[in-house]
Amino acid sequence: MKKFSKCLALTLATAASLSLVSSCQPAEVVNVFNWGEYIDEDLNAEFTKQTGIVVNYKTYTTNEMLYSTMKSGGASYDVIIPSDYMVARMIEEDMLLPLDFTNIPNYNDIDPSKKGLLYDPDNEYSVPYTWGIVGLIYDASTTSEAPDSWTALFDKQYAGNILMFDNPRDAFAIALAVLGYGLNTTNESEIREAYALLKEQRPLVQAYVMDQVFDKMGGGEAVVAPYYVGDYFLMREDNPNLGVVIPKETTNTFVDAMCIPKSAKNKTAAEQYINFMCSTDSGYRNAIAVGYSTPLVSVYEKLKANDELEDICYPDDETMARLEVFINLPPETRKLYDELWAELMIDN
Amino acid sequence: MFAASFRLAFYATAICLLISYPIAYVVSRETPQVQSVFMVLLMVPMWINFLLRTYAWMSILENNGLLNKLLVLLGIGKVSIINTEAAVALGMVYNYLPFMLLPILTVLQKLDRSLLEASSDLGANGVRTFLRVVFPLSLPGVLSGVTMVFVPSVSTFVISKLLGGGKTLLLGDLIEMQFLGNAYNPYIGSAVSIVMMLIVLVCMFVMNKFGDGGEETSMF
Amino acid sequence: MSTQKPRFRVFSFALQGLLYIFLYAPIFVMAAFSFNNSKSRSVWTGFTLKWYGELFRDRAILEALVVTLSVAIIASLAATIIGTAAALGIHRMRKKTRDVVMTVNNIPVVNPDILTGVSFMLLFVAITTFLRTLGADISLGYWSLLLAHITFNIPYIILSVMPKLRQMNKHTLEAALDLGATPFQGFRKVILPEIMPGVVSGMMIAFTMSIDDFVISYFTSGSSVQTLSVAVYAMTRKRINPEINALSTIMFVSVMLLLVIINVIQAKDKNKEKKF
Numbered sequence: 001m002k003k004f005s006k007c008l009a010l011t012l013a014t015a016a017s018l019s020l021v022s023s024c025q026p027a028e029v030v031n032v033f034n035w036g037e038y039i040d041e042d043l044n045a046e047f048t049k050q051t052g053i054v055v056n057y058k059t060y061t062t063n064e065m066l067y068s069t070m071k072s073g074g075a076s077y078d079v080i081i082p083s084d085y086m087v088a089r090m091i092e093e094d095m096l097l098p099l100d101f102t103n104i105p106n107y108n109d110i111d112p113s114k115k116g117l118l119y120d121p122d123n124e125y126s127v128p129y130t131w132g133i134v135g136l137i138y139d140a141s142t143t144s145e146a147p148d149s150w151t152a153l154f155d156k157q158y159a160g161n162i163l164m165f166d167n168p169r170d171a172f173a174i175a176l177a178v179l180g181y182g183l184n185t186t187n188e189s190e191i192r193e194a195y196a197l198l199k200e201q202r203p204l205v206q207a208y209v210m211d212q213v214f215d216k217m218g219g220g221e222a223v224v225a226p227y228y229v230g231d232y233f234l235m236r237e238d239n240p241n242l243g244v245v246i247p248k249e250t251t252n253t254f255v256d257a258m259c260i261p262k263s264a265k266n267k268t269a270a271e272q273y274i275n276f277m278c279s280t281d282s283g284y285r286n287a288i289a290v291g292y293s294t295p296l297v298s299v300y301e302k303l304k305a306n307d308e309l310e311d312i313c314y315p316d317d318e319t320m321a322r323l324e325v326f327i328n329l330p331p332e333t334r335k336l337y338d339e340l341w342a343e344l345m346i347d348n
Numbered sequence: 349m350f351a352a353s354f355r356l357a358f359y360a361t362a363i364c365l366l367i368s369y370p371i372a373y374v375v376s377r378e379t380p381q382v383q384s385v386f387m388v389l390l391m392v393p394m395w396i397n398f399l400l401r402t403y404a405w406m407s408i409l410e411n412n413g414l415l416n417k418l419l420v421l422l423g424i425g426k427v428s429i430i431n432t433e434a435a436v437a438l439g440m441v442y443n444y445l446p447f448m449l450l451p452i453l454t455v456l457q458k459l460d461r462s463l464l465e466a467s468s469d470l471g472a473n474g475v476r477t478f479l480r481v482v483f484p485l486s487l488p489g490v491l492s493g494v495t496m497v498f499v500p501s502v503s504t505f506v507i508s509k510l511l512g513g514g515k516t517l518l519l520g521d522l523i524e525m526q527f528l529g530n531a532y533n534p535y536i537g538s539a540v541s542i543v544m545m546l547i548v549l550v551c552m553f554v555m556n557k558f559g560d561g562g563e564e565t566s567m568f
Numbered sequence: 569m570s571t572q573k574p575r576f577r578v579f580s581f582a583l584q585g586l587l588y589i590f591l592y593a594p595i596f597v598m599a600a601f602s603f604n605n606s607k608s609r610s611v612w613t614g615f616t617l618k619w620y621g622e623l624f625r626d627r628a629i630l631e632a633l634v635v636t637l638s639v640a641i642i643a644s645l646a647a648t649i650i651g652t653a654a655a656l657g658i659h660r661m662r663k664k665t666r667d668v669v670m671t672v673n674n675i676p677v678v679n680p681d682i683l684t685g686v687s688f689m690l691l692f693v694a695i696t697t698f699l700r701t702l703g704a705d706i707s708l709g710y711w712s713l714l715l716a717h718i719t720f721n722i723p724y725i726i727l728s729v730m731p732k733l734r735q736m737n738k739h740t741l742e743a744a745l746d747l748g749a750t751p752f753q754g755f756r757k758v759i760l761p762e763i764m765p766g767v768v769s770g771m772m773i774a775f776t777m778s779i780d781d782f783v784i785s786y787f788t789s790g791s792s793v794q795t796l797s798v799a800v801y802a803m804t805r806k807r808i809n810p811e812i813n814a815l816s817t818i819m820f821v822s823v824m825l826l827l828v829i830i831n832v833i834q835a836k837d838k839n840k841e842k843k844f
Contacts, residue, residue, distance in 0.1 A: 367587070370583060371583050371584065371587055374576070374579065374580040374583055374584075375580070375584065377576070377580075378580060381831075381834075385827075385831070386584065387769065387772070388827055389588060389591075390591070391772050391773075391776055392820070392823055392824070392827075393591045393592060393594075393595055394776040394779070394780055395776060395779050395780075395819065395820070395823060396595055396598070396816045396819065396820055397779075397780070397796060397797050397800050397812070397816060398780050398782075398797075399782070399797065399800050399801060399808075400598055400800065400808065400812065400813065400816055401594045401595065401598065402594075403598070403609055403808055404593075404594035404595065404597040404598040404601075404609075405594050406609070407597050407601070407609050407610055408593065408594065408597055410610065412610070413610070414597065442590070442591075442594070445591075446773075446776075447773070450728070450769050450772075450773065451727075451728060451731060451769075454728065454731060454732065454765055454766055454769055455731050455735070457765060458732065458735050458765070488730075488731040488734055488735070489731055492727050492728070492730075492731055495674065495677070495727075496677070496724075496727065499674075499677055503681070503682075505682070520682070523682055523683070524682055527682055527686060534686075541683050545675075549671070549675075553671070
């Protein structure tokens, strides 16, 4: 018994000291909510060094997770980085604050082609962080010829070796592209046709994945998979046989943009942070660390000068014209997507 | 969907019970030192984040994974487990086995040895003693183990995603999908949850009835 | 008990050995990949210690570690005290009431984590909103995380203490009280030793649940703190950062070392006792 109470006292003391350590909070803080592994981590420390503002940095996994966190009211962040269609949805639901661009002079460096896009037509709420393209990744050692079309994902010859997106928007976009429909269609029969195609594909699919695609493609577990082109370079480190194409149909190009939510407590610091992320140095370091395409002109020039530019991340204008940006779908269509997606997944 | 969840949870619980009971039984007859070492060794793996452990299982079970490499070395040939229901069940068993072992072991440890002696003195053989004395007395532990394994197995959501390749969707996944995931609709999510809770409550009610029998036996 | 037949011993050790292999194989795989040069968990590209170096420079992960450990320790201790007290009370109830209370107790266990998490969050948000109208500047953080952990741990304690109470001979306590023990003495000298294994295993389960929990922490931690599992889950967007593998390996090795040391000390104590 005595030993037990000694143990108890010891653990209590440890716990108390641990909680003391964890509860001391410095004065000025900016709360940042970003995707996991989507930054050169040293930049946060750099920002603190420059401004004295401590960065409280947390991460999330999906746009939907971000949305429900913001919606719930449990958290208050100063900077969030949703993707295009989620920016639009948040604007629509009045969840974002308009930015004061006099505090973000580096905004001038943003490529004009990345301004005024459909999700934020008047450039009021968002500053692009990175952008990218969805491509088709394949293992050249197990394919006879390099695929150039999304139809490879529906090809029986790869049965059991196909990976597919585990989220409705990206998965439906591929089916719609194969069928030749627009990625933002609100036509119910077109969407249902896409659903039928996905359902037909289901027996051929090895697994529905997001992040696990790295290890599965890197380890040679599967032959074809759709994913974000910027991530291809990480996979290639493990498996040099991998190749990537922008399929001949169409595909999605996306922008992840920095925004300030309504619940922000420190808007000035948030704008300082956004401006800092748009500096040439930060942008360059992020581009190297993350691998996604940069929206900053000066960073693009620097990458080009250093010969670190990956052509596939910056396709020519002709290809770019072919690609589509997701827009926020009307509520009925969102609901249809959700229902069909649940149905597709339930189908055991 | 409901069926798949309950089927897999049932398999996982049954397998856990089949593995746990013999082990708990032999361990309960070991010296106290061996027993305490056992209890601790059982819990330690769970202090490592379960996502990391499940990821490690992926590395082991994959088609080009460690298990298959070993089997090929031994000349047995490959098995394909990953992305099947078997893999999901294995993940459940792995994650929840301690919840079955601990309560059974706790009960067996407390078993009054003199009852066993009395039973054999009265002419019962080993099997009979086990069936008529040991097993009924250990029922409270078995029931608490069954509850503690079945319940999280039914409502788990990440395991099926990682080990089942997202193709074996379980109730937990459906709920997660509605609240946090790709088909945001908390109303359907809540409805599914309530239905599931009702079903689980019914299961618990049945177990309670059954468990009371066990309690009464232990009074004699 | 020490006079077991050798056949039994062999059988027993074989069973335990197989169990340990099953339980520890993934951990060794994980530990191996913490030395892998690439971030992959399927391709081995060479030996490195760099993840260990990077781990100690990663402020976010280290802070998450502190939060995780402190919450787990405080929550499991608090839940053990509350849960044991509750179990004692429930045990003394009439059977009907007891059944009802036990069923109510099982509901949080039954509830999918995600629902428990959402409900906690809604509750805490309501509380903070109310307090803010009173002028307090408060938002979700360490306190809500801790309260949630204490609460979801309590049912596990009750579940593991109750079987012990059921097995206990109730006449021993009556005898002690008849012989003049105060109720507290009765509890300390009679009940507690009897139920101790249940209390300890309950506390271990609670501690483990706390360390292992992701969903509830995710919902209740707000924007200022995070636990390790929340950090890990967010990482799965890309790949598990091997720093986490490295951290887990260190935790695993230190827990194991601690256990060995405790065992050695206990064995020494035993030897001393024998000499007297």
